[in-house]
Structure formats: C-alpha cells, structure tokens
Amino acid sequence: MVKFLSQEWAEQAKKKVLTELDKAKDLKNMNAALLNVVQNIPPDNKTIYYYVKFTGGNLEELTTGSDEAIKQKPADFIVTGDYTTFIQINNGQLSSAMALLKNRVKMTGNKMKALSITKPIDNYNNCIKGIQTEY
Amino acid sequence: MKLSDVLETTKKEPHCGLCKIDFLGTSVCSAGKKHGFVAYWPEGRMELARALAEKEVEPTETLREIVNSCNLCGICDRQCYFVTQRRPTQAQHALQDYLKSLPPAALKPTPEDDIVKELRAIVGDNFATNDPIIIASYQRSIIKQKSSGKFYIVMPKTTEEIIAIINVANAHKIPYLPRGNGTFFGVVLQTLLAEPATIEQGIIIDLWRMKGIEIDPVSITATIEPGVTSFELQKAAHTHKLRANVAEAESCVCANAQNLGIITTWSNTYGWGTDNFIDAEYIDSTGTIQHLSDKDIPNPYASEQGLLSLSLIPSVIVTKLTLKLHQILPDEEAIFVPFNNLPDALDLAHELAQRNIGVSLAVLSRKYLTEFISPTHEIAEDFNYIAEKYLKLNYVVDIICDSYTKKIVEELAPVSFGSEMIKSLILGSSKLASMKDSSLLKMISEEEDPLKAVFGGPMRKHFEKGLANSPKELVKGMDEDLRDFFEKLYSKPELTDPIWLHNFRILPCRMERKHMWMYRGGYMPGDKKTILKVVDALEKPAQQYHIDGAFGFLSYLERGKLAHLEYDYYYDHTDPEARKRVNKAIVESWRRQFAIKGVTPLEFICSKGLHRKEHIIYPLLPGLSEEELGHFEELIETLFGGEDTW
Secondary structure, eight states, X not given: OEETTSHHHHXXXXXXXXXXXXXXXXXXXXXXXXXXXXXXXXXXXXXXXXEEEEETTEEEEEEEESOHHHHTSOOSEEEEEEHHHHHHHHTTSSOHHHHHHTTSEEXXXXXXXXXXXHHHHHHHHHHHTTSOEEO | OOXXXXXXXXXXXXXOOXXXXXXXXXXXXXXXHHHOXXXXXXXXXXXXXXXXXXXXXXXXXXXXXXXXXXXXXXHHHHHHHHHHOOOHHHHHHHHHHHHHHSOGGGOBOOOOOHHHHHHHHHHOGGGEEOOHHHHHHTBTTTBOTTOOSOEEEEOOSSHXXXXXXXXXXXXTTOOXXXXXXXXXXXXXXXXXXXXXXXXXXXXXXXOXXXXXXXXXXXXXXXXXXXXXXXXXXXXXXHTTTEEEOOOSTTSBHHHHHHHTOOOOTTHHHHOSGGGSEEEEEEEOTTSOEEETTOSSSOOTTOOOOSGGGOOOSOSXXXXXXXXEEEEOOTTOEEEEEEESSHHHHHHHHHHHHHTTOOSEEEEEEHHHHHHHHOSSXXXXXXXXXXXXIIIOOOEEEEEEEOHHHHHHHHHHOSSOEEHHHHHHHHHXXXXXXXXXXXXXXXHHHTSSSHHHHHHTSTHHHHHHHHHTOOHHHHGGGSOXXXXXXXXXXXXXXXXXXXXXXXXXXXXXXXXXXXXXXXXXXXXXXXXXXXXXXXXXXXXXXXXXXXXXXXXXEEEEETTTTEEEEEEEEEEOTTOHHHHHHXXXXXXXXXXXXXXXXXXXXXXXXXXXXXXXXXXXXXXXXXXXXXXXXXXXXXXXXXXXXXXXXX
8 A cells, every 4th residue: 555646656646557558548648737726735734746657658757745846847738636536547547637627737838739638547547546546 | 185185286386476466456465575585485485395395495483483484374375276276375275284293303493594584684684594495495486406505585675775785695795686576586596507507596676576666657657666567567557447468477577678679469569678768777796776867877778689599597686677658549449350271371470560550569379379268178179279270270360459550450361350359258268178080070170261161150159159159158167166166267258358468468377287398499580481491490499309399479570570589398397318308408499599690599699688689689690500510519519518417
C-alpha cells in the first residue's frame, strides 16, 4: 500500500504503465504533457503537483510533489481540482473527462488536442488505478 | 387502491412541475405551499408512490406527515389533467391505503447527522432534511433513480443562506447542486446525460422558497429571485402591461437564463442570452457573492466552446437577476401561415426575420400545433392525422405582430388565419377529431391546394361551421367529474387567445402526455440549406433507432442570421430498451450535427453561465473532420462506456 501522490506511488505508477500499456495500442503514440494541480489535501489543505509527460506513447516523466519547480514544467494541459476529485479519478469512480463535465476539475489547454488524447488518458488512469493506494 | 394499481401512471410522471404554479386560477396544492419539499407537491407524491411501489425506499415517519397533509381537494387533478391527463389524487389514494396497511412500527424515524444539523441551523428545522422519503421524491427530477449516494435537501430563503450552505458543502467536501423547478432534469435524467447532469451524493439546494419579484415600470425591468417561474414573472409583468421574454410557464427564469439563455419565439425581437438581462447576483463555488456589474470580477462571459464544452452542471448559483421587460403594443395580433412543407415555411419566416417583422416569430410543426391546442392526447393524435392526411398542414409560421406589419404578412403569405380560427380549432378540436375520414375532409383533400381551400377559400366557412366549437362540445371526451370545471375553464377568453398562450406558455408540457421526450437541435446559421441539413441530421438517427422523432419549432435570431431549432425524440422512458435506443440516437445526432459547419447542439450551450451568446456561437464551429469525429466517439465511450452499458 502506497500513499496517493507520494514518490513511491509515482514510481509504482510509472513501472505499471511502462510494463502494462502498449505505446501504440493503448497510448496511441501520444505526445502530451499534463500538469495536475491537486488542491486541498488534508490535513492542512496543501497543494501537490502531479506532472506526467508522454512522448510517442512513451511515459517519459511522472513526477509528484509540492515543489514549485514541478509547476513550472512545460505542460500542454493544466488540470486543477480538489484532492477528493483526484481520488475519485484515481480509484475509477470518475473518469477525468466526466470530472471535467461535472465541473469538478478545470482544464486549460488546446481542447481539440485534449479530445484526441481522451482515450489514451483514460487507459492510463485505468492502468494506475490497480495500484494498492492509501488516501 | 394499491401502489401497484397506479404504477403505470406514476412511472410515467414527467416531472414538469406545473403543479407548483397557479396557471389555471385554481390556486395550488396547500400542502406543497406550506411544506415546500417536492414530496408534498403532487409531482413528488407521484414519485414517492412509484419509489415505494418499486421498493426503492423504506417508509419513514415522514411518510405519515406527507400523506396526511393532503386534503384531496382535487386541484392537482385539474391542473395535471389539463397538461398531461394524469390524476395525482389516485397516487394519493394509493399512498393513503399503503400507509393504513403498514404496522405502526414500520415507520422508522430518520437519525440526524451533523450535516443536516448544520443545514437546519442555517434554514430552520422545517427546510433541511436527510429523510429518505423526502429524498426519494426528488428522484428523476434531480437525483438519479436508484442512486445509492447520501443526499440532503435544503430550501434556503436568502442569498446569505445559500452562501452558508455552500460553506457547509465545502467544509464536508461534498458536492451540491441547485434545483429550480426540476423540469430540465426531468427530461435529461432519463438519458445517458444523467451522469454529467447531476451529483452522485451531496446537498440539493431547492430554490423554491426564493420567490421575490420586483417590477420597476419606469426602467421597464424586473428583479427576481431564483425560485420565480416564467409564469409568475409574466403575471407580475402583465399587471404593469409589460411582457417578459420567458420560457415555458414552469421553468425557473434564473436557471433558464443561465442554462439556455432564454430562447423563445419572442427572441425574434427581444433577443436571447445577454439581450435578456442587465445585472445578476451570483455565488461561486467558494461561496463568494458576485455581481455582473462589479468591475473587478473575472470575465463573466468567457465560456468554453465546442465539443469539449459539454457541462450540464452550473458553475454558479444565480440568486438575483435583473431582466429587461418589454412594452406590449396595443394592437398586437396573431397570424398563422400554414404550409405543407418546411422549405416554404422557412422561406417566409426567414424573410420576415430579415425584415424584423413579428414581435414573436417561429416555424411550428404540425406536431406542436396539434398537441398543444388539443385538450387530450387522443384528440391531438386524430387532429395530427387529419392535418397531415387531409389538410396537408405540416408547418405553420406563427407570428405575433402589430396591425401594420400584419398587412405585410398577409401580402407575403399565400394564405393565413388569425385568432378566430385558432379559437375554433381549440374549441372544435374534439369535433374535428370526430370528423376523421369524413366526406368533408375527403372533399377538402381533393382540392388542388387544401390549405388554401380551408383557410383562405370558400370552404373556410363550412370548415369552421363543421368544427361547431364550444367549450361544452370540447369537454365531452374528458373524465366525467372534471367536465364542469373544464367547460368553465375553456370559456375563459385567455384559454383560446393565442397571444395570451404565447405569453404564458402553459401548453408545451402537453407534449409529455403520452411519452417522455428528449430535445435535440441547437443553434446554427440561419440559411435554409444548413437548417435542412440539421433537420436531416436529427431525423436520420430517429429512423435508425426506431424512435418517434418530430420537428418542434424554429426561431430565427438576429434578423435571420442565426436560427435555433428544436427537434424532439419521443420515447417511453420506462422501457429500458427504448431508453437505450434514444441514447444511441442522441450520440448519433451529435456526431451528425458536429459534422455540419456552424452548428452547436443545444447541450453544448447548456450551463455556460451568464454567457454572451457571441462567446459560444462565434467563431462558428468548423464542422469536424472524420478523424475528429473518431476522437469524439472515443470521448463518448470514455464518458458513458460502450453502447451496451447505456
């Protein structure tokens, strides 16, 4: 069991994606970098940045932490939401696209590009939800 | 009477919410008025009877209070029969008998929790609850059927109370959702859009108690609170000889402005979106109060556009809205131009729109015309059949204008009729239905131009005489115990006055008499070619999935530059197979509409806040490529799963 958004969780997530997902079939050779801004994390409502970058369907980087340097990383999309929403996305209760529809997260970035990566991102989320996670 | 005896009726309850409005001059349900929660209103009793019959909820002590609060005065039967031909008192009888059949120990108290205590501290003990029986009555009109989430219902009276409620929700990290009259949810929650339109748990903020209306006859504006319905605002405006541009009678004006931009047949002159309002007070998700007139707020009009902009949950709660009202011309008249085909109807309507003729202007379908003006669905079906087969009346350009422009319309129109003929058609509709396949109608159909013969030629007198219009004749096919009431009701001039009916819009919910419907359509360039392409894009999925689809109405906007079209899919929402088919048709219709340049389906306009229409419509969407449509299909699958799971 690893703590959600911890370094250990990030490492397990990266390993799982690299071993279980096919770059072409599952990740559609996508080129995209996403910065998730996870707000209101208990107990003191801190913010964690969760950055993930794919190049040609290859998971190049998966970093989490409250370090402002992560926030500065180049991102095609910035997704901002509450910790409770990211838990729901991570455990499969809510797809990230549905979270967007329900106004639970806000996204900035090119919408047409976002449309093209909906499915691979969904596959990515489905893959990492299998990690035994403590919230 | 058992709950199962009325299950067919209660299952089909469409949650139009008209029972909360005194639209027939009967007053409204006294229990509902006193207690407020939907469970005490006729629509809620019907839903409760269904939920108990289908064992979706266990009875609590509150059930006794709800059942005993009804005095069986019968107001709801008159109201509901007028609109949907249902009799809510039957559900009440079934609830009474069900309650009698329960052993006293069966009714359990509902334990309070901290959240409901906090909510009660804000709004008072009577207006916040976590009682499952009351929550069950909100199913299918804001809460998904069989939802397992934990819900609270709260009815604030002031803006400050809403802020405090949002603070409670945020402190407990649970979502909240405002409810106006539930009419939008009543339609959407039966489809695959249920998930994005609602919350899976949390606080439902029922805004019914916020009924403030202030009319300023000098500035010709109204400032209203979010519980005010279109009917109530229109009634208040009319006392000052003014008119509000509002949607269907039962819809809450603030919610309609925020969700759909108030689009009506009057939009030809009065506009839509931000044309309708001047200022608004609203509360954001942090519980902060803002005003459109504040200089320092973030751009309130900015909005997402296009495919990824689907969002059915409002981002703010509008707590006050200042709307423009309009002066009523003393010489307004209604004029109807019948057509047998859509392109010809569009030609005339577009020409009128371009020339700014018609305070109200729309193309109405045969389906709307016959369904709206017929007192029962059976009469409407016969009328519809006669209009199609014999009269060749398939579309009507529906205009309200002054006496000067009326002359222009009459010059441009091949044939037309006015208020007197509408009155004859309303009061004579049952007689007309009985003339189905008569020799007179056969004779009419053999005319070279039946429309001209009936509405403009020598047969007009015979036709009108044949209708033998009278309230007494009209009510013959109705339930016997209601005939006296309806005879008196239809003797009132407003019930046959097309201008009054356009203002107060008490008839559209009649389209829900037989089956549920799902609106399709949206906004598009006003050229005929695009409009016909969109109609085809909506018709094809209906045919493909064996759904009864029909053109509803079309309004031109901005002198014909743009058009808003409603096309409806009718289906039995209690039939799981029919629901699946309608869901498939919804997705297919999106795909087809998005492929057409400039078209924005209605759902993609929804809940954009107090947007400027320009931010949503322009730049016109380019029409998606095959590749983009492929991504769209993937998005749909991500959101809703595969077709087999819908």
